[in-house]
Structures are given as C-alpha cells and as structure tokens.
Amino acid sequence: MAKKIALLIGVSEYGESIPPLLSSLHDVEAMERVLKNPNLGNFTQVKKLLNPNSEAMRIAILNLFKNAEKDDLLLFFFSGHGMINDDNHLYLATRNTAKDNFEATAVDGNFIQAQSKNCYSKRQVLILDACYSGAFANGWHTKSIGVDIKKQLGAEGRVVMTSSGATQTSFTQEGATLSLYTQYLVEGIETGAADNDSDGKIHIQELHAYAKTKVQAVKPNMKPDIILDKEGYNILLAYAPKNPEVKYRKLVEQYTQNGELKKVAILVLTEKRKTLGITNAVAEEIEKEVLQPFRRRLVNLQSYKQYFAEEVEQQYPLNEQTLKILKDYRQDVLGLRDEDVASIELEITSSKKAELLQPQQKQQAAKQLELQQEAEALQPQQEQQITKKLRSQEKTEKNKFGYKLKTFEFQTAEISLKSQLLGLVRKPEIKYIPKSGKYFTEDLGNGIFLEMVHILEGTFIMGSPENEEGYNKSQSPQHEVTVPAFFMGKYPITQKQWRIVAALPKININLEPEPSYFQGDNLPVEGVSWYDTKEFCARLSQKTNKAYRLPSEAEWEYACRGGTTTAFYFGKTISPELANYDSQYQGKTTEVGKFPANPFGLHDMCGNVWEWCEDRWHEDYINAPGDGSVWLNNSNNRRVLRGGSWFIPSENCRSSFRFYADAGFVGCNLFSFRVMCGE
Template identity: 70%
Template sequence: MAKKIALLIGVSQYGEGIPSLAAALNDVAAMERVLQNPSLGGFEQVERLLNPDAIAMRTAIEKLFKEASRDDLVLFFFSGHGITNDEGHLYLTTRNTVKDYFKSTSVDANFIQQESKNCRAKRQVLILDACYSGAFAEGWRAKSVSVDLKQQLGAEGRVVLTSSSATQKSFEQEGSILSLYTQYLVEGIETGAADKDNSGSIFIHELHDYAKAKVQAVKPNMIPSIILDKEGFNIIIANAPKSSEVQYRKLVEKYAQNGELSDFAFLVLKPKRKTFGLTDEQAEQIENEVLEPFRRRLANIELYKQAFAKAVEQKYPLDEHILKILKDYQQEVLGLRDEDVVPIELEITSVKEIQKQEVKRLQCQREAEAAEKLQQKQNEKFGNLIGRLRAGMLGVLWVVGCLLGWWGLSLLLRPKF
C-alpha cells in the first residue's frame, strides 16, 4: 500500500566558523505539523532529525530512500546552512561542520543524489531551505558560483524546491521564528491559499509558486526556484482545507495591491464577510496576514532609506567603503533589488545635490561680495592717495608759483645801469 513518508532535518548549531541559525528547528516543527495533519499532508511517517552529526545525517537519508516502496511519496526537507566549494558543488551542513573542513564534516549533494537514484519510489520531493554562498563567518568570502542543482539533485519523477538561487543567501527573519521560505510553504498548506485552481488538492508546483510570490513580496532579491519534470508536476503534497476563511483569503489575495486594500476592494469584501459568516475581527486578521509580506517589504525599503539618508548627511559624495556596506545591507540583510532602492537614492542625492549647489552658489555669492568690498576698499585707498597726491601737487605748484612770482618781481626791481 502506498505511503507518504518524510524526513525533516534541521541544523541550528555548527562547528567553528559557522554561525547558528535560530529558525532551523522551528522550521522542522512547522513542517511536521502540516505534514502529519491527516486533513492536510496526511503523511503516515514523519521522522525528525535535529542537529545531527554527519554520520547520523547520512544514515537517516540512506534509510529514507532505501526503505521506500515504488508507490510511496518520499519527502526530504532540510533547513540549515548550505555551502558551496569553488566549483559550485553543494554540501549540506551538520552540527559538526566547521568552516575550514566543511567537505569532510557535511553531507555532499552527490550522496543525496545517489540515494535518491537508487530509491524505488517514483514520487520524490526534496525541499532545501538553505543558503548556498557560504559567506557567513568573518573572512569567509562569498563566492558568486553557479550550483547546478538539476544535475546534482534533479531526476525524472523528482521535484527539488530551493529557497534561493545558488548565488544568494536564504534570509532568516529578524523577530520571526521561521525562515522566510518555510513560513510561506507552511502557510500555503495550512490556509489552503496555495490551492490556486480550487481543486481541493495542493500540487507541489502550486505550493512553490505561492511561497515564491510571498517571499519576493518581502524580499525581492531572494529568488526561490523549482526543478521538476512532467511527472513531478503532478505530485500532490497536501489537501487544501475547505472553509469560509479560505474563501475570504483568496478574495483578499485577489484584491490586494502593493500592501494595501483600496476603498473599492472593500465594496466587495465587507459584504462577503457576512456571506462567509466572518466577524470583522476574523476578516481583519486574514487581511493583515495577506498584506503582511508587502508591508514588510515597504518597512525594509524605509529602513534602507533611513540608512542611506544618514550616510549622505554625514558625508557626500559617499566613498567606496560606505557604498559597499550599504550594498551589503540592501542585498544581504533587507533582500532588496537595485531597482527597489535606486529611486530612493536618486531622491536623496538629488536633494543633497541641490543643497550642495545652493551652498556653492552662496559661497560664490559671498566670495563675490567680499571681492567687491575689497575692491571698494582698494578704490577708496586709491582715491585717498590720489587726493593726497593732488593736494601735494597743488602745494608744490603753489610754492613754485610763489617762487616764480618772487623771482619775476626781483627781476623787475633789479637796478639798471
């Protein structure tokens, strides 16, 4: 008889040089909750493995794939750090993985691939909520490499879901108990919102599409990906709950735009609250849940705006060191794309440029006024000098005139012989 079996691995603690992850174990608990729920995932067998060492992790993975039958649905979930080497090869970390020797202390993606290939189950789902860049500890440089997950993990009848692309980090959420991608995988199942075609079943590609849209509403720079073929496309991961809340949520999803619901949207939504038998409190809670990802992105944009404005206020133009820090803050912490922040930077620098030009204009004006005053003083000094010279010349001329007069008079009075 076909079974649904899952192995959920969470690694929150690591060896030297690799930072801990607060959300990993919570991710496992949340996934276990929805998968084991008979009304949702309906998985008969769910094994949790928390902070395993490399041997325990490889053993559990081998056991998962080895014991599965042909008609079983096998699900492998990992939440933790993913590390790539210089060739772009993926390793999943364990509790004894250390920065300097991560290859020998982690689980190679090739191992998972081989065990998956040897598995008799024709339906397999691999979910990796992991970072791939390996840039975590100080001095551990990020590598812009390309991890070919299709080659390393993909195969016929197998679906691979990843929380971010090979050159990105998955983002832990400050103040949240779940990582971003897992949060929306769980939400998509638990609320039924991932059932886009209203079939009553949530296909794996529907779940990924829902989670990806929500993740990118919060952090557009984070791009979850999916690898699947036509066989994997038809894998049903869970049943969608049927309720008034689910129906109302889908309406809210339909009308929400950029983190807001317009007054026109409420022309439909408020009557529908009564139709679905929801209280205003229930409806508002659903609305806030739907709008939350967009609002968080707006909050992240505001955080970047404040940081950029502060930097510009302290020093303008910005030097390369500050620009690099702001770029890391934008991409790695806030998860924003360049197109999200360029308008902010232009707005702030334009104002600063106007202020700079105004300061320059005032400085030029002051310099011109000072030069004019100096010229006036010089002119006054020159005028005074000319006046004194004139007076002196007149005095000399008067003396000369007097002398000439006396000389002429003396000639007239000289006796004649």
C-alpha cells in the first residue's frame, strides 16, 4: 500500500559567522501539524530533524529515499540557510556549518540529487525555504549568478519548490514566527485557500501558486519558484477542509483591489456572510488577514518615500554609495522592486529639481503652462491637419534641397549568453559587427554640426510579445507598421547643439540656453519639456529651411529596432558595456556615442535619456495607425517618451517599452529628444 512519508529539517543554529535563523524550527512544527492532520495532509510518517549536524542530516536524507517504494509519496522539507560556492553548487547549512568551511560541513545539493535519483518512488516533493546567497554580512559576497536548482535537484518524478531566487534572501515577517514562504504554504493547506479550483484537493501547483501570490503581496522582490520535471505533472499533497470561512476568504481575495475593498464589494460580502452563516466578527477577522499584506506593503512604500526624500534633501544628485544603500534598503529590508518605487523617486527628484530652477526657468515654466492650456483647447483634427501638411512639405523638400549623402562606418553589437561550468553559469558574450550607413550633416554654426542618418522605408512589427520580460499591456497588441523613409539624428541632441539653436530667434516660447543638470558639451541635453523640443524644431526648421520635427512613436521604434525583433536591438539581454541604465555610470548621463550604434547606425536609443515623441499617449495600440504617422486622436496632454534612461532598470529600456509625461514637464535630468526630417 502506498505511503505518504515526510522528512522535515529545520536548522536555527549554526557555526561561526553564520547568523541564527529563529523561524526554522517553527516552520518544521507548522508543516508537521498540517501534514499529520488526517483531514489535511494525512501523511503516514512525518519525521522531524531539528538542528542536526551534517552527518545526521545526510543519514536522515539517505534513509528517506532508500526505504521508499514505487508508489510512495515522499516529501523533503528544509528550512534554514542555503549557501553557494564559487562553482555555483548549492549547500544546505547544518548546526556545525561555519562560513569559512561550509563546503565540508554543509550538505551538498548533489548528495540530495543522488539519493533522489536512485530512489524507487515516482512521486517526490522537495521544498526548500532557504536563502541561496546574499544572506550574510561581514565579508560574505552575494553571487549574481543563479543556482540551477533543476540541474541539482530535479529529475523525473520530482517537483522542486523554492522560496526565493538564487540571489535572494528569504524573509520572516515582522512579528511572525514562521518564514514568509512556509507561513503561506501552511495557511494555504490549513484554511483550504490554496484549493483554487474548489475541488476539495490541493495539488502542488495550486499550493505554490497561492504561496507565491501571498509572498509577493508582502515582498514583491521575492520570487518563489517551482520546477516540474514533466509538463503538467502535479502531485496531490493534501485535502482542503470543508469550511464556509474558506469560501468567504476566497471571495474577499477576489474582491480586493489595491489592498482595499470598495463599497459595492462590502455590500456583496455582507450578504455572503448571511448565506455562509459566518458571524460579523469572524468575517472582519478574515478581511483583516487578507488585507494586511497589502497594507503592510503600502507602509513599506511610505517608509521608503520618507527615507528617499530625506536623502535627496541632504544631497542631490545622490552619490553612488547612497544609491547603493537605498537599493539594499528597498530590496533586502522592505522587499520592494525598482519598479515599485520608480514613481516615488521621480516625484521627489522632480520636486527637488524644480527648487533648483533659476528665476528665468520658473518664468519659462509659467509660459509652458500657458501653452499647455492652449494646446488642450486644440481639436485633434486640427493637429492631424498640421501634421499632414508637415509631412507633405517634407516630401516636396527632397528635390528642393537635394540632400548630399555621405557614407559612414560604424560598429553595432550582438549579445548572447554562453553556458559555462557545465551549464550552471551563463555569461554574456558580445560580438562587434562592422556596418555602414548614409547620412548628411547640418551646419549649425560655430563648428557644430547635426548628423542625420538615412533610415530606409520598411515594415516591422511594433509592440512587445506577451512572453517578453517586462511586458505590459500598453505595449500590445503587436501590429504591423509600414514606415516611409526619413532622416533621424545619429545622437540625442547635445548641449552644445541646444545652445546654438536656443540662441536663434524665438518662434513661440523662450528657450533656456542651459537647462541641463549634468553639464557637458557632448552630454545629451536634459531637463526639457515637450514644448521646449517643439520650439527647438521650429527654430531649427526656420534656420535650415527644412521641416525638422520629433519622430512619431512608430518611427522611433522602427528606427530603434533597426530590423531586430529581440527585446533590445543588440539581443535578448543587456549589458553595461552597451548602454547606460540603472545608474551603472555613477548615476548620471554619459556622452553621446559612447556605446555601439544600433543596426541603423543610431546611438543611445537604449538608456541614457528618455526621448520625447510627437504622439499623444494611448493606453494600448488598439486602433493605432499602420503607416508610421503621428497618433493624436485624443484630448489628453500626455506625450510619449521612449528609450529609457540612465536611472531606469534594464527592462524599461527595451525597444518596445513605452512611457509618458505631461507635455509641460521637464523631467528633471531624464528627458531629452532627437530630431528627424522627411526624405
């Protein structure tokens, strides 16, 4: 007869230089409670092993797998510290494990793999609630290369569940006795909340999905994972209790939005209490438990906002050391991701930059606001007519000006990940490719030139596939766009180019000659609004008798991709050798042209500075034009920005990533632009 056998190991005490982990023993007790319960886990045998040394732990693991039969269900659970060596092997720390000798005194993941592989049982569940790296202070260095758990512990008939990623720390909530992941595994079984399909059974995938959702509501930076060695392989682990309170809990979770229950949801839930026979006191306690993680996250966001504001007030821009401390605080202490706090940081730094504006700039901002209000009164049809007229002018100007094109040579790059150390490590490999293109130069005066690259007509797929990391619905649906030929600036507009044009006669508004926070002739101009860029184009057009303008969003993405279909124009991933992002270069802009060009010969299309486009912002691409034209058919005053910046994480620098800001917003030291003109 098939048996259900579990080995639960918790290690809370360690050798020299490894901090204690108080939650581990409580984790084991909680797992024992639900697994032994005949109405829940109904396990035949549950063995506990608390604070073992390495020898005792190996013997217990060996016996678990050695004595099992084919139809038995085996469950191995470990709560404690996880460690990796320089060869990227995973070790589980024991009572006699010290930091300096852990390879000799901890249990190697390969040992567990060997026992599991030689076991007759075809149903095995391994649950690791452990930190894999970065968990220890004082000289312990976090590894940035992930442990391939599947290679070390996965095989046919096995499921591996992990509490966090290879470079992440597992957490215990403040005031809680259990580690975060185990807490929600136990809760999912004990309350039945993990029974997602309400069939009375809790399968492994359901349990992990429930725990992962709960964990990330509290610590979004944690990434619990599950590895199934067969597609769709799913083990029945426990039964869900028949409890009306569980049904009510699921309804509360279903109706919760951003950590709150709307009035209409409360009305529905009030009626459900009566139907399910639940008292108000019990219902309110369930609601409190469900909403607590969301509310705790809001508290964490507020805490980060407070500390970030204090640092900006004392020092702006923030130096590299301060940025590192803040990053560690938001990730390791608060469990927040970069994208969770991006809007907070932008709001605070924008406010600080505004304080530093000169009186003339404040007057300019007032003028911009006035223009913004005028622009909002324009009908979209009028703007469409203006745009069509401009495009018509561009087509006729080709013969009029007869651009004299020259050839230029450049290097583009392709990046790929190459496997090393028997496939456990993947390191980026960059290949540089020589190419050539056509361009003309615009003489701005004083020995300063604007280089305009010829972009041939073409058709491309605009937007992001749903499986691309960083995807959101604003980048969909993907759609085909045919773009006419045009010329685009080889670089974002530099500060020396800006100064020359800003000194030209005014068309509509004044231009500040030195708007940038980071100063340098060949640094991109920044701190400019959409209205500023339009004035720049108008003055440049008047000087050169050519119709310069901002690119449409479709033209920008077509030019950025350069014929590629990957997330970035140099491949599926990104490297600081190829772009300035995520404060990799001392938290500031870099000179234009520092990095390799894209396949069309354009530089800095990824990172460094956001670039304004002509289009109004739309929430997605439904009904977007397919001819590359500017999309204006709404009345909001938000304009599109593309390309990411020096401050932004890598996924927001993808070719398909979209952002927006109010047309009058100067974007502190983040917003810039490049110009284009028709063929």
